[in-house]
Amino acid sequence: MSKILEIENLTVSFDGFKALNNLNFSMDSGELRVIIGPNGAGKTTFLDVITGKVQPTTGRVLFNGKNLKNIPEYKIARLGIGRKFQTPRVYLNLTVRENLDLVCNQNKNVFSTLFGRANTTEQRTVAGLLETIGLDAKANLLANLLSHGEKQRLEIGMLVAQSPDLLLVDEPAAGLTDEETENVGALLLSLAESHSIIAIEHDMEFVRQIANDQVTVLHQGSLLCEGTMSEVQQDPRVIEVYLGEAPE
Numbered sequence: 001m002s003k004i005l006e007i008e009n010l011t012v013s014f015d016g017f018k019a020l021n022n023l024n025f026s027m028d029s030g031e032l033r034v035i036i037g038p039n040g041a042g043k044t045t046f047l048d049v050i051t052g053k054v055q056p057t058t059g060r061v062l063f064n065g066k067n068l069k070n071i072p073e074y075k076i077a078r079l080g081i082g083r084k085f086q087t088p089r090v091y092l093n094l095t096v097r098e099n100l101d102l103v104c105n106q107n108k109n110v111f112s113t114l115f116g117r118a119n120t121t122e123q124r125t126v127a128g129l130l131e132t133i134g135l136d137a138k139a140n141l142l143a144n145l146l147s148h149g150e151k152q153r154l155e156i157g158m159l160v161a162q163s164p165d166l167l168l169v170d171e172p173a174a175g176l177t178d179e180e181t182e183n184v185g186a187l188l189l190s191l192a193e194s195h196s197i198i199a200i201e202h203d204m205e206f207v208r209q210i211a212n213d214q215v216t217v218l219h220q221g222s223l224l225c226e227g228t229m230s231e232v233q234q235d236p237r238v239i240e241v242y243l244g245e246a247p248e
Helices: 043-051 073-079 096-104 110-115 120-132 148-160 178-191 204-210 229-234 236-241
Strands: 003-014 017-028 032-036 058-063 081-084 166-170 196-200 215-219 222-227
Touching: 003 043, 003 196, 017 043, 017 196, 017 222, 032 204, 043 058, 043 073, 043 081, 043 166, 043 196, 073 081, 081 148, 096 120, 096 148, 120 148, 120 178, 148 166, 148 178, 178 196, 178 204, 215 229, 215 236, 222 229, 222 236
Parallel strands: 032 196, 032 215, 081 166, 166 196
Antiparallel strands: 003 017, 003 058, 215 222
16 A cells, blocks of 8 residues: 655754654555654644644655655645644634535635535535534534534534545544544544544544554654554553553
């Protein structure tokens, strides 16, 4: 299977502090990879480098074999990398359907979304997305009235609407109830059938739910270990960096 993402000897230094330190990482196309690590492990910087928000000090990031160095963020997005931040970024004064319409609309502006007519293909795309994210019954509800978990699912739907090859999802379970966490996890597992996904997460129950493939553990900007969830939980180095918690 081809590699969708390869990170080679990557270091990111901020005034001498190495947020990432000689990091090597790769993942296959079609994989759902969960990345965990304590605070300060470099997880956010990891996503920032992939999306072009931060440039490497040394090393390189390859996406589908293409070096992303010095490519602007918007061009990296057009190459097929979509990022969801921890806090939902949806248009609160638009309905759920209008949020998705705005992303799917080829004219890409609010006026045409609100007052124009979407073509048949776009209508089908939006209908499919509403069903996928489980919000078809709330399509005409203002996004401001959604629960936090529903907003998370809406933003994931907006991200998918852009047809990225690689989805980067930052702490999607943060602040969710148990039921909402389960719903978001089920959505990511469904999307993993047709997308490559990197999920950054702290909630270990959520990680157990979605981690069908390898789990990557970062610590102090470097790769600490990789393996199945069971292997990672039993690794003495992981137990140590998570404050000596014994594996379950």
